[in-house]
Amino acid sequence: MIESINLSKLFIQTHNEIMSKYKKNNGSIKYYSPQLRYSELYNFVYKECYWSRHGIDNSIINEVKNENKEHNIPNHIPGKYLNEIHLFYVKRNLYNSLYSKLVNIWLQLTNYSTLSTVSQDSAFIRNLIGIGCKRNPQYYNKPGYKIHVISDSKRVPISVAVTNCTDHDSNFVTLLLKNKIINADIFNNNVKTFLADSAYSTLSNLYDLSDSGINVIMGRNKQHITKCTTINDISKENKETYGGRCIVENFFANIERFPCLINNYEKTPESYAGLLTFVLCIILTNKINTLISENQDNCIKERHTVDLLKSQNEALKRKQSKYNERKKEEKFKELESEKRKIHNAQLLEKINNNIQKYIDQNLIKNAYDARIKHIKNIANKFSFEKYRNKANAHVIDHFRHNALTNTEQFKFAKKTAFVVSVEKYAFRDDTIRDKMLNYSLDKIHEQLNIFTSIFFGSNDEAA
Numbered sequence: 192m193i194e195s196i197n198l199s200k201l202f203i204q205t206h207n208e209i210m211s212k213y214k215k216n217n218g219s220i221k222y223y224s225p226q227l228r229y230s231e232l233y234n235f236v237y238k239e240c241y242w243s244r245h246g247i248d249n250s251i252i253n254e255v256k257n258e259n260k261e262h263n264i265p266n267h268i269p270g271k272y273l274n275e276i277h278l279f280y281v282k283r284n285l286y287n288s289l290y291s292k293l294v295n296i297w298l299q300l301t302n303y304s305t306l307s308t309v310s311q312d313s314a315f316i317r318n319l320i321g322i323g324c325k326r327n328p329q330y331y332n333k334p335g336y337k338i339h340v341i342s343d344s345k346r347v348p349i350s351v352a353v354t355n356c357t358d359h360d361s362n363f364v365t366l367l368l369k370n371k372i373i374n375a376d377i378f379n380n381n382v383k384t385f386l387a388d389s390a391y392s393t394l395s396n397l398y399d400l401s402d403s404g405i406n407v408i409m410g411r412n413k414q415h416i417t418k419c420t421t422i423n424d425i426s427k428e429n430k431e432t433y434g435g436r437c438i439v440e441n442f443f444a445n446i447e448r449f450p451c452l453i454n455n456y457e458k459t460p461e462s463y464a465g466l467l468t469f470v471l472c473i474i475l476t477n478k479i480n481t482l483i484s485e486n487q488d489n490c491i492k493e494r495h496t497v498d499l500l501k502s503q504n505e506a507l508k509r510k511q512s513k514y515n516e517r518k519k520e521e522k523f524k525e526l527e528s529e530k531r532k533i534h535n536a537q538l539l540e541k542i543n544n545n546i547q548k549y550i551d552q553n554l555i556k557n558a559y560d561a562r563i564k565h566i567k568n569i570a571n572k573f574s575f576e577k578y579r580n581k582a583n584a585h586v587i588d589h590f591r592h593n594a595l596t597n598t599e600q601f602k603f604a605k606k607t608a609f610v611v612s613v614e615k616y617a618f619r620d621d622t623i624r625d626k627m628l629n630y631s632l633d634k635i636h637e638q639l640n641i642f643t644s645i646f647f648g649s650n651d652e653a654a
Contacts, residue, residue: 195483196296198476202229205289209280223268228276231268236470240450242277245270281465287372290468293475294372297347300482305343306381308432310439311367311391313339313360314447318455321463323516327356336460338443338467339363341371344435346442347475349373353464360390362527365399384408386436389415392611395531397596398538401613408433411598411611419585419638420592425599425610433610446470538618542595545623546587578646585642586635593634594626 206225223231231245239245245268268276280286298306317335318324324334339360341350350367364387371378385400389410400407408429416422425433447453449470457463592598597612616622 195480196293196476198472199226199229201292201476202289202472205285205292209283209285209288222272223276227268228273231273232277232469233473235270235273236449236451236466236473238450239270240454240456242270242274245273277465278462281461286465286468286472290472290475291372293472293479294347294349297475297479297482298373298377300479300486301345303377303381305345305347306349306373306378308344308384308386308435309341309349309382310344310386310436311339311341311364312388312436312439312443313337313363314443315356316452316455316463320458321455321460322458323513324455325355325357330356336455336463338446339367340439340442341367342439342442344438345478346438346445347478348442348471349378351464351467351471353460353467358524361393361396362531364391364396379404384432386433388436389609394535394538397611397613398542398618401615401617402619404615406615407613409611411609413607413609416598416609417588417592419589420598422609423597423599425601429599429610429612430601445474542591542618542623543584543587545618545620546590546627547583578643581646582639582642586638589635589638590627590630594630595623 203225206228235242235245315327315330315333315335315337317330317333321334321336324336326332326334327337335356336353337356337358337360339352339354340348342348350371352363352367352370354363368378382405384406385408387396387409389412392409392411392415397407397409410433446467451466452463452470455463457466595613595617598609599612600607600609602608
């Protein structure tokens with residue numbers, strides 16, 4: 192028989208595992224039982240925003256430290272001391288260890304089926320007390336953090352990060368994939384489709400995700416669609432799949448029901464991330480218990496038993512002035528921006544070279560047997576070679592945007608929305624070769640006709 196998860200017991204077990212590693216370095220966090228610590232933290236995230244408002248009599252700390260007798264310890268923890276306990280758990284990675292265990296239990300119960308489709312998105316959290324928060328121009332210049340999440344199809348996060356709110360969302364796809372809560376083999380063997388909005392559809396992200404064997408469906412900004420891109424009506428299957436991306440939006444709506452998370456009341460992002468992870472543990476425990484209660488039959492009772500796993504890391508504090516921090520961040524962003532530009536340029540060159548290998552070098556010349564003499568008459572050798580090179584680049588660009596990627600549109604309310612989809616391994620050499628062999632020459636000739644008219648002028652001018 193599968194028993195419901197008791198989060199309090201699992202918390203105490205994880206607490207004992209962590210404390211056994213730090214017996215000689217517990218600092219001043221020695222008082223109150225793990226059961227009381229859990230219940231106080233549980234009450235705090237549901238009711239309070241400020242640690243100082245949790246509990247009234249702060250003098251009880253001195254009383255406990257002086258007497259140091261177990262029977263004199265009260266059944267209520269003052270807010271400031273509870274904050275010390277919370278920060279101690281954040282440093283010892285207790286919340287992450289607890290959540291990792293719950294995620295593994297969840298995936299075993301669902302047989303990893305919820306990982307078939309994963310979605311990524313972010314949400315802005317306004318800052319009230321935090322130190323060193325940047326201002327986000329997209330949210331009325333308010334200071335705050337951003338929560339980045341990759342979730343499965345049932346709103347269970349498998350990767351979470353709290354970052355600076357001024358950094359672009361597309362930079363955090365690789366970061367979240369590297370810092371997954373679950374094992375990399377489990378992720379690679381079960382994830383089939385990756386969903387995201389248009390903020391994430393950079394060439395680098397599309398290439399990396401598709402090259403790892405994952406189908407990608409992302410929104411696409413109309414400004415990034417080139418003129419040579421053919422836009423098709425979205426297929427029913429892709430539209431239904433992309434509609435599942437709203438699951439991750441619902442996740443953010445759920446966590447903002449907790450008073451301590453809807454705004455940032457913590458001084459550091461690590462402290463806020465700790466509260467967020469503890470809330471995720473509470474939400475996931477309720478999901479697991481609901482799933483167990485729904486699936487309690489004789490077959491499942493005999494098959495399933497719950498196995499629990501182990502844990503990990505500590506964060507550094509910054510002690511430099513705001514000016515130096517800003518300068519360092521600007522330099523770092525410039526370097527990262529240059530690296531991304533170089534990386535994207537290399538990827539684009541690699542893809543174009545793979546396409547070029549399978550284009551007949553005489554294709555452009557042969558496409559214009561009827562007009563080639565007129566073109567040569569009005570163009571000297573240099574301009575004709577320039578025409579050939581630019582026309583060849585135009586064919587490559589057209590093939591890359593129409594054969595290797597698929598851009599589709601659909602009506603959303605009164606607006607037209609666009610998505611780009613890429614099949615797995617789309618940019619590999621053998622895939623490009625097969626696509627080129629099956630691609631219609633009529634489409635290439637049509638694009639060349641259009642380009643020739645633009646390059647040399649109208650037919651009358653060419654003649």
